Amino acid sequence: MTNVEHELIKRAQTADRDAFCLLAKEYERRIYLLALHYCQDPQDAEDLSQEVWLKAYQAIGAFRGESSFYTWLRRITINCFLNHRRSRRYRQRGETTGISLSSIDEVENHLGAWVAASSESSLHTRIMVEKVMQAMAELTPQQRLIFLLKHHEGMTYEEIAKSAGCSIGAAKKSVHRAIAKLRRHLNVESESSANFRGLPTEIEIGV
Amino acid sequence: MHNCKATRKRLTEQAMETPSDQVQIGLTEVEGCSACLEDLTSIASLLRVTNHALDSVRPDESFWAGYHARLGQSLERDALSGSPSQSRRGTRRWLRPLLTSHIRVPVPVAAALVILFGLAIVFAVQSSRSPVVSISGPASVITRTIEVPIVHEKIVYVSGHGHAKQRNQLARSSPATVAIHKPDSNPLPSLAGFKPANEARLTIIKGSDRNDK
Numbered sequence: 001m002t003n004v005e006h007e008l009i010k011r012a013q014t015a016d017r018d019a020f021c022l023l024a025k026e027y028e029r030r031i032y033l034l035a036l037h038y039c040q041d042p043q044d045a046e047d048l049s050q051e052v053w054l055k056a057y058q059a060i061g062a063f064r065g066e067s068s069f070y071t072w073l074r075r076i077t078i079n080c081f082l083n084h085r086r087s088r089r090y091r092q093r094g095e096t097t098g099i100s101l102s103s104i105d106e107v108e109n110h111l112g113a114w115v116a117a118s119s120e121s122s123l124h125t126r127i128m129v130e131k132v133m134q135a136m137a138e139l140t141p142q143q144r145l146i147f148l149l150k151h152h153e154g155m156t157y158e159e160i161a162k163s164a165g166c167s168i169g170a171a172k173k174s175v176h177r178a179i180a181k182l183r184r185h186l187n188v189e190s191e192s193s194a195n196f197r198g199l200p201t202e203i204e205i206g207v
Numbered sequence: 208m209h210n211c212k213a214t215r216k217r218l219t220e221q222a223m224e225t226p227s228d229q230v231q232i233g234l235t236e237v238e239g240c241s242a243c244l245e246d247l248t249s250i251a252s253l254l255r256v257t258n259h260a261l262d263s264v265r266p267d268e269s270f271w272a273g274y275h276a277r278l279g280q281s282l283e284r285d286a287l288s289g290s291p292s293q294s295r296r297g298t299r300r301w302l303r304p305l306l307t308s309h310i311r312v313p314v315p316v317a318a319a320l321v322i323l324f325g326l327a328i329v330f331a332v333q334s335s336r337s338p339v340v341s342i343s344g345p346a347s348v349i350t351r352t353i354e355v356p357i358v359h360e361k362i363v364y365v366s367g368h369g370h371a372k373q374r375n376q377l378a379r380s381s382p383a384t385v386a387i388h389k390p391d392s393n394p395l396p397s398l399a400g401f402k403p404a405n406e407a408r409l410t411i412i413k414g415s416d417r418n419d420k
Contacts, residue, residue: 015286017279017282017283017286020282021275021278021279021282024275024278025275028271028274028275028278029265029271032274033261033264033265036264037261037264042266046274046277050277050278050281053278053281053282054281054282054285057282057285058285125259125263128256128259128260129260129263129264131260132256132257132260132261133260133264136257148261150223151223151254151257151258152258152261172220175219175220175223176219179219179250179253179254182253182257183249183250183253186253186256
């Protein structure tokens with residue numbers, strides 16, 4: 001934790017909202033993108049990430065500095081994701097809970113637009129992104145969350161198990177299943193790994 | 208001996224723990240097996256591609272200014288509506304050191320405290336079970352007149368020497384010693400007109416038999 005961050009946290013703990021906003025500016029993109037990859041809807045991602053920041057603001061007084069600020073913030077984020085999942089489950093009770101094709105189309109429309117917006121993004125990139133997003137949409141929320149925490153956030157299985165409220169074995173199983181589903185959806189089996197050999201190793205990212 | 212099945216179970220974790228461009232380094236258990244190596248390479252490629260895809264999906268820079276402004280507004284709304292959050296923070300500030308402080312207590316002292324606490328709970332439960340006498344307001348006084356018969360005692364001396372039978376008859380005929388006066392019963396005999404004799408003869412009668420003198 002840098003001195004500046006430490007100072008901002010101290011000020012935020014005295015109900016200095018401006019200090020907290022400066023602190024949020026440092027991490028808001030990471031939190032938003034994590035929420036976006038999790039719920040795959042920009043509006044939901046914004047609502048979810050704003051909820052994370054509100055809870056962080058209310059609980060900033062309890063931050064003792066035993067871990068890094070981002071680690072503490074990520075724990076709040078995971079709790080919000082889990083609550084969001086529970087509330088969605090209650091709302092969807094009685095309805096089909098599987099991922100429908102229409103929702104995958106929505107995912108493509110929402111997220112694909114951001115990739116296609118840049119004229120520099122190659123066709124390969126766009127196709128790849130759409131395929132990956134489709135594959136991610138087919139994972140269960142639990143699998144998607146744990147996969148993101150493991151692969152994208154670099155958390156250990158122990159940290160994931162503690163944050164998500166599951167066992168280490170359950171976390172590992174979720175990751176294995178997520179990768180198996182991704183491989184199946186993207187046709188990345190050992191015999192057909194040549195599918196990805198044609199893609200450039202460095203992909204132009206349109207921003 | 209190399210076991211492909213067992214190795215492939217660990218490939219996913221190996222691929223996730225190792226940076227994608229260093230997958231093939233130091234993997235002695237898969238170097239001799241082309242199938243496992245290819246499996247590992249495909250998983251690593253998948254993870255690399257997924258990573259790139261996730262990183263490439265992001266909004267424009269113009270999105271963030273609006274997002275930050277909206278965040279500030281929601282924090283302001285929370286501050287205006289939620290003084291509970293502020294007061295909770297203030298409450299927690301002095302409460303936190305109290306609850307999180309580490310105090311070393313000897314085991315016997317801790318045990319005694321626990322026992323005292325338990326006894327206090329037991330007494331509290333017992334006292335809550337005992338009937339509570341509720342004192343109502345001042346009782347109203349009701350005056351009621353009850354007629355109680357009054358005992359009139361009249362000692363009547365019956366002098367006479369004679370047989371016990373006569374005495375008994377006399378006793379029966381003239382109620383003596385204690386009588387319960389009933390307002391509706393016959394009036395007791397009176398001594399009106401009684402004149403005592405000039406001489407008194409005292410006869411001491413012993414026993415109850417009539418032949419005794």
